[in-house]
Amino acid sequence: MRAYEVFARFHRGEPLRHLGSVRSVDGEAALEAAVSIYLRRDAFERVWVVERGGVSEMVTDEEREKRRMAETEYRRPSYFTRRLASSGYRAAKLTLE
Amino acid sequence: MRAYEVFARFHRGEPLRHLGSVRSVDGEAALEAAVSIYLRRDAFERVWVVERGGVSEMVTDEEREKRRMAETEYRRPSYFTRRLASSGYRAAKLTLE
Amino acid sequence: MKREVQDAFHRYLLSLADDELVAGYRATEWTGIAPTLEEDVAFSSIGQDEVGHARAYYALLHELTGTMVDYRARQPDEYLHAQLVELACAPRYHADGNHAAGGDWAFALVRQYLYDLFDAERLQALRGSAWEPLAQQVEKMQREEKYHLHHGQLWFDRLALPDEGLAEDKGESRGRLRRALERAWPDALGLFEPVANEALLVRERLVPATAQDLLQRWLDRLHPLSERYRLPFPAERVDGSWNVTVEPRRGGRQGRHTADWTQLWDDMTSVYRLDPTATW
Amino acid sequence: MSDDDRVEEFKQYVRGGGTIEPTDWMPDEYRQRLLRFVEMHANSEIMGALPERDWILRAPSLKRKLVLTAKIQDEVGHAQLLYRIAEDLGKPREQMFDDLVNGRTKFHNVFHYPTKTWADAGVIGWLVDAAAILSQSALLRTSYGPYARTMKRVCWEEAFHLKQGEDICLTLAGGSELQRSMLQEAINRWWEPLMMFHGPPTPPETDADLAWRIKTKPNDELRQEFLDRYVPQIREMGLTVPDPIVQKDPAAGRWAYSEPDWSKLYAVVSGSGPASAQRLGFRRLSYEEGAWVRNALTGRSLAAA
Numbered sequence: 001m002r003a004y005e006v007f008a009r010f011h012r013g014e015p016l017r018h019l020g021s022v023r024s025v026d027g028e029a030a031l032e033a034a035v036s037i038y039l040r041r042d043a044f045e046r047v048w049v050v051e052r053g054g055v056s057e058m059v060t061d062e063e064r065e066k067r068r069m070a071e072t073e074y075r076r077p078s079y080f081t082r083r084l085a086s087s088g089y090r091a092a093k094l095t096l097e
Numbered sequence: 098m099r100a101y102e103v104f105a106r107f108h109r110g111e112p113l114r115h116l117g118s119v120r121s122v123d124g125e126a127a128l129e130a131a132v133s134i135y136l137r138r139d140a141f142e143r144v145w146v147v148e149r150g151g152v153s154e155m156v157t158d159e160e161r162e163k164r165r166m167a168e169t170e171y172r173r174p175s176y177f178t179r180r181l182a183s184s185g186y187r188a189a190k191l192t193l194e
Numbered sequence: 195m196k197r198e199v200q201d202a203f204h205r206y207l208l209s210l211a212d213d214e215l216v217a218g219y220r221a222t223e224w225t226g227i228a229p230t231l232e233e234d235v236a237f238s239s240i241g242q243d244e245v246g247h248a249r250a251y252y253a254l255l256h257e258l259t260g261t262m263v264d265y266r267a268r269q270p271d272e273y274l275h276a277q278l279v280e281l282a283c284a285p286r287y288h289a290d291g292n293h294a295a296g297g298d299w300a301f302a303l304v305r306q307y308l309y310d311l312f313d314a315e316r317l318q319a320l321r322g323s324a325w326e327p328l329a330q331q332v333e334k335m336q337r338e339e340k341y342h343l344h345h346g347q348l349w350f351d352r353l354a355l356p357d358e359g360l361a362e363d364k365g366e367s368r369g370r371l372r373r374a375l376e377r378a379w380p381d382a383l384g385l386f387e388p389v390a391n392e393a394l395l396v397r398e399r400l401v402p403a404t405a406q407d408l409l410q411r412w413l414d415r416l417h418p419l420s421e422r423y424r425l426p427f428p429a430e431r432v433d434g435s436w437n438v439t440v441e442p443r444r445g446g447r448q449g450r451h452t453a454d455w456t457q458l459w460d461d462m463t464s465v466y467r468l469d470p471t472a473t474w
Numbered sequence: 475m476s477d478d479d480r481v482e483e484f485k486q487y488v489r490g491g492g493t494i495e496p497t498d499w500m501p502d503e504y505r506q507r508l509l510r511f512v513e514m515h516a517n518s519e520i521m522g523a524l525p526e527r528d529w530i531l532r533a534p535s536l537k538r539k540l541v542l543t544a545k546i547q548d549e550v551g552h553a554q555l556l557y558r559i560a561e562d563l564g565k566p567r568e569q570m571f572d573d574l575v576n577g578r579t580k581f582h583n584v585f586h587y588p589t590k591t592w593a594d595a596g597v598i599g600w601l602v603d604a605a606a607i608l609s610q611s612a613l614l615r616t617s618y619g620p621y622a623r624t625m626k627r628v629c630w631e632e633a634f635h636l637k638q639g640e641d642i643c644l645t646l647a648g649g650s651e652l653q654r655s656m657l658q659e660a661i662n663r664w665w666e667p668l669m670m671f672h673g674p675p676t677p678p679e680t681d682a683d684l685a686w687r688i689k690t691k692p693n694d695e696l697r698q699e700f701l702d703r704y705v706p707q708i709r710e711m712g713l714t715v716p717d718p719i720v721q722k723d724p725a726a727g728r729w730a731y732s733e734p735d736w737s738k739l740y741a742v743v744s745g746s747g748p749a750s751a752q753r754l755g756f757r758r759l760s761y762e763e764g765a766w767v768r769n770a771l772t773g774r775s776l777a778a779a
Contacts, residue, residue, distance in 0.1 A: 005145075007104070007115060012493045013619055016115040018104060027153030035155065046495075047155045048102075054151040056124030058132065058144050064337045065140035071246050071338075074537060075138055075544045080637040098772050100562075117624065118558055119232060120567070122771050125348060130232035134551050137239055138631070156497060215536075222530055222543045226523035227756075229764030230771070231554040238547040242540055249536050266535070285760050287528060289588055291752040297763045353770050367770035458531065465534040465592040472650045474534030474592075 003052040004030035008044045016048055027051075100149040101127035105141050113145055124148075202391035203325070203400050204259055205274060209389050209447055210316075211251030212275035215265065217309055218244030219458060221302070223284040229299050236345060240306065243338045250331055257327055266466045270459040271449040274389065278381035279309060280446075280455040300353070300370035301377060307346035308382045308416075314339045315411045319403035328400075354423040372425055379428040383409070383442030390448070410436055488617040488687050495619045496562050504686050508618055509563045511688050516556035517574050518582035523549045524753050525585055529595045541638045542595060548631045555624045562620070568768075575758035577745050584667045586747025593646055593653075593660035599639020601664065601708075605671040605700050607632050612691040621688075647711040654713075661708065662716040669717070669731060670739045672696040701729040 001023045007016040019038045024030035030049040039047065073079050098120050104113040116135045121127035127146040136144060195203070221241030228234035248265075255263045283305065285297035317339060320332040353367040386409040395401040403411075413429050413436040420427035429436040445451065466474060481501045494500060500508075523546045530546065533539035557567050573579040584602050589595070610632065613625040646657040675694035683689040701720065708715055717732050742750065 005147075007113075012495060013622065015623070016104075018113040031153055031155045045157055048152050050147045050152045055145050055147050056128050058128045060140075060142060062140075062142075065142075067334055067337065069140050072138070072242070072544070074541050075634055077633045077637040079634075080641040100558075117555060117620075117627075118562075119554075120558065120561070121232065122352065126232075126352070129236055129345065129348065133236040133239055134232065134554055135627075137235065137547075137551075154497070156495075219531065219539075222539075225530060225543055225546050226520075226527040226550060227760035227764075229767035231520070231550055231557065233767075234550045235547055235554065238543060238550070242543055242547075245536060245540055245543075252536075285756070285763060287524070287752075287756050289749070289752065291755055293752075293756050293759055295759055295763065297760060299764060299767055353767070357773050364770055366766050370766065461531040464532050465529075469650055469652055472653055473645055474538065474649075 001025060004034070004049040005052055005055060006030075006034040006038055007048040007050075008034070008039055009046050010044055012045055014045075016046065021052060022049070024049075098122060101131070101146040102149055102152060103127075103131040103135055103144065103146055105131070105136060105144040107139055107141050109142050111142075113143065118149065119146070121146075198391075199394060199398055199400070200258065202389070202394050203398075204255065205391075206389045206395055206401060207251060207255050207258065207328070208263075209274035209276075211248050211255065211265070212273045213279055213309075213313070214244045214251060215248035216273070216275045216455075216458070217279040217306070218242065218246075218248060219462065220279060220282070220284070221306060223282075224299075224302060227285065227297070237302075240342050240345060243342070247335055247338075250335070254327055254331060258325075266463050267470065270451060270456050273451065273455070273459070274447055274449060276381065276385045276387065276446040277443060277452055277455070278305060278378065278385055278446075280451060280458060281305065281381065282454040282457070298370075298374065300367070300374040303346065303349050303353075304371060304374040304378050305382075306342070307350070308378055309385070310339060310342040310346060311415055312382075312385045312408065312412055314343060315403075315408045315415070319408065320401070322399075322402040324399040350419065350423055354425060368425075371423075375426045379426075379440040380443035383428060383438055383440060384444050384446060386412070387442065387444040387447045409438075413438075485686070491615075492617065493619045493622070494617055505563060507682060507686060508621075508688050509560055509565055511683060512556055512560045512563065512618075512621060513565065513570055514580055514582075516553050516560055516570070517579055518585060519549050519553035519556060521574075521581040521585040521753060521757060523553070524756060525587070525589045525749075526595050526598055528589050529592060532592065533595070534592060538642070542599075545599065545635050545638060548635065552628050552631070555628070559618075559620050559624060571761055575754060575761050577754060580743050583670050583739055583742045583747065584664075585753060586742045586745075586750040587664070587667055588749040588752070590663070591656050591660060593643075593656040594664070596639055596642030596646060596657065597660045597664045599635055600643050601639070601661070601668055601704060602671070603632060603635045603639055604704055605668060605696075607636060608696045608699050609672060609689075609691075612689065612696065615687075615690045617687040643711065647713060658713050661713060665716045666734065667742075668700075669697070670734045670736075670742075672700070674736045674739070697731075698729055701731065705729070 002025075003021050003023055004027070005021050006019045008019055009016045019034070022030050022033040022037060024033050027049055031047060034047055034049055035044070099122075100118050100120055101124070102118050103116045105116055106113045116131075119127050119130040119134060121130050124146060128144060131144055131146050132141075218241045221244060222238060225234065225238040225241065228237050252263050252265060281301075283298045283301040286294035288294065314336070317332045317336050321329055321336075323329045323332075350371070353364060354371055356364050386405040388405040389395075392401065392404060396404055413427075417427060417429075417436075419425075428440040429438045431437075480499075481503075484499075484501055484504065488494065488504075494504075526542060526546055530539065530543050533542050557570060560570060561567050570579070574581065584598075584605075589598070607629065610625055611629050614622060614629065616622050616625065643657060646653040673693040675697075676692065678684050678692045681689065681692060684692065702722070705715055705720060705722075720729065720731050722729050741747070745751070745754070
């Protein structure tokens with residue numbers, strides 16, 4: 001028996017979401033188990049199962065992420081606040097070192 | 098080079114969501130590609146990659162089933178299960194009662 | 195801080211900022227043309243990190259001296275980066291169509307890795323700097339540097355180690371890595387050229403480790419990798435420490451640079467120099 | 475069910491707003507047309523990285539450099555997302571790159587032009603990206619699931635591209651005389667490729683991409699949207715567009731403009747634009763110089779490449 005991670009979605013076009021995991025002998029059995037445990041027979045549009053052993057994972061630390069976002073705010077539309085002044089154009093004096 | 102499906106979540110507690118796929122030589126390279134392609138602009142908490150060849154899928158063909166089955170009185174959803182081919186999406190159809 | 199100490203420390207911080215600036219410029223030259231799409235995106239992030247670090251260091255210079263350093267207004271020989279980071283290795287686009295070929299991705303990886311290893315040792319040492327703003331700044335940057343080293347390590351694994359079960363013994367890529375390393379040694383060792391008055395900065399504990407200390411630590415970290423990958427190594431063990439077996443090429447810390455730098459400086463400042471007083 | 479019925483049912487399903495997923499059955503014509511459309515889009519993203527790339531080294535400040543580098547990095551990221559979709563439709567990435575660098579497949583007209591000044595980075599970032607966003611947001615409702623989902627991500631990222639380009643133009647427009655004239659000259663030079671951007675006004679009923687709902691808006695409607703939104707903004711900056719008859723006819727609610735020379739568009743897109751040879755030559759050079767890396771990754775020795 002091996003652990004399988006279960007992903008599913010209920011309507012076409014949605015991204016698949018992780019629902020949890022099941023223990024089964026193979027992929028077929030894992031699909032059946034996933035449906036019976038997590039999904040009523042006709043509720044879902046698509047189910048994926050994959051052996052947990054086949055998953056590679058990366059977990060980040062919150063500190064690094066907060067810093068990374070602060071460091072790269074130049075990538076966000078909100079970083080550019082200069083507006084086209086309605087009454088003709090006046091450039092805000094913005095020193096860009 | 099193999100296709101890897103990418104799942105991630107942005108905060109602890111959320112379910113991981115499928116974001117798309119990358120093409121890499123191994124799991125570690127796929128993680129790096131997944132982070133740079135899909136997550137370079139967001140603070141994320143966790144990312145999984147899994148080889149597409151390891152995924153078993155069950156699909157209901159619900160929407161088109163509904164249309165085709167509308168003419169017949171007996172409504173029987175058909176399921177297709179298959180292993181996703183590692184490079185493209187060549188799927189063998191197996192109808193499950 | 196005494197005038198003489200501040201001047202020496204100002205030059206030291208400038209060498210940090212310029213190292214990161216020029217390393218970032220050379221790395222981002224590969225944006226749009228790297229060997230694979232996935233690597234193009236990853237390597238561009240590394241280049242952007244370095245330029246981001248340069249901005250942080252220039253801001254520290256402002257804090258130290260009270261005057262805003264506009265890096266663009268300096269002449270080529272006022273830059274104090276090591277020559278390793280200025281060397282060109284990307285193909286060059288020419289509007290008339292005869293582009294400069296000879297892009298060398300092996301050198302781009304090797305240079306970035308050797309520089310990141312140096313920067314990791316430098317940052318670790320500066321954690322102990324007596325000037326608190328610098329100590330705090332470097333602590334933040336170490337997280338990014340860890341990722342840069344990991345990225346480089348992944349590439350060495352892929353290009354230098356044979357895949358199990360594959361006939362290809364990576365001969366082609368190993369040969370290119372070897373040539374890139376041999377080309378890089380003189381300038382890589384040039385990273386460890388001390389700035390003027392280093393001894394004063396060490397005595398004042400503004401800079402906790404000498405360039406020679408960093409060289410030994412850098413070689414300590416590089417040696418096991420050259421063993422693992424069976425690739426060249428620029429030093430030999432004599433009485434418990436490393437003796438370099440390659441003549442370092444110095445000058446960068448005194449503002450002496452190569453033609454590659456004059457070209458990059460000209461590109462980098464060309465629009466700004468159209469009107470240095472304008473807001474760009 | 476005969477094949478024709480199945481194709482007809484597929485067409486009804488698609489026209490009715492249905493979504494097609496990679497593992498679904500598709501008529502060959504749909505798969506081929508979709509693949510060609512996505513491949514051209516992917517080609518345009520990776521070729522689109524080159525014009526602004528001339529300015530990564532010359533951006534006039536560290537902030538402008540970081541912003542422009544991140545923008546071009548996004549375009550390469552978009553190319554990867556789109557080539558992934560095309561690969562899953564059945565064409566290997568190496569073959570798509572090979573076809574592109576050897577001129578067998580096309581990329582968008584605007585990337586066949588040279589860049590001359592820093593103002594080009596502003597005009598491409600703002601006006602060219604604005605034109606691209608209009609056609610890309612029409613793709614949000616494309617019938618192919620992975621393409622629609624990818625367009626959602628691409629359009630979200632493009633919002634930053636537009637803002638940074640606009641910011642460059644606003645700075646130049648409000649700057650010195652040298653900066654203002656640099657911007658006007660760039661707008662004048664880019665106006666023709668911009669007017670050709672959305673393609674000739676093909677009647678919707680003959681546009682097959684519309685029939686399969688790969689595309690969701692006819693070409694001329696997109697061009698009208700572009701003029702309606704951006705000509706006023708250009709004029710508000712105190713700048714002009716070089717086509718004297720560009721004016722909105724309030725009664726008809728449509729913009730008048732000098733009809734582009736569509737034969738020139740075909741010439742440009744088939745490789746004889748002002749910088750086509752230079753752009754393709756550089757893409758081929760960098761692609762071939764990186765072959766050893768790809769071979770090391772896939773374990774093929776160079777001989778077999």
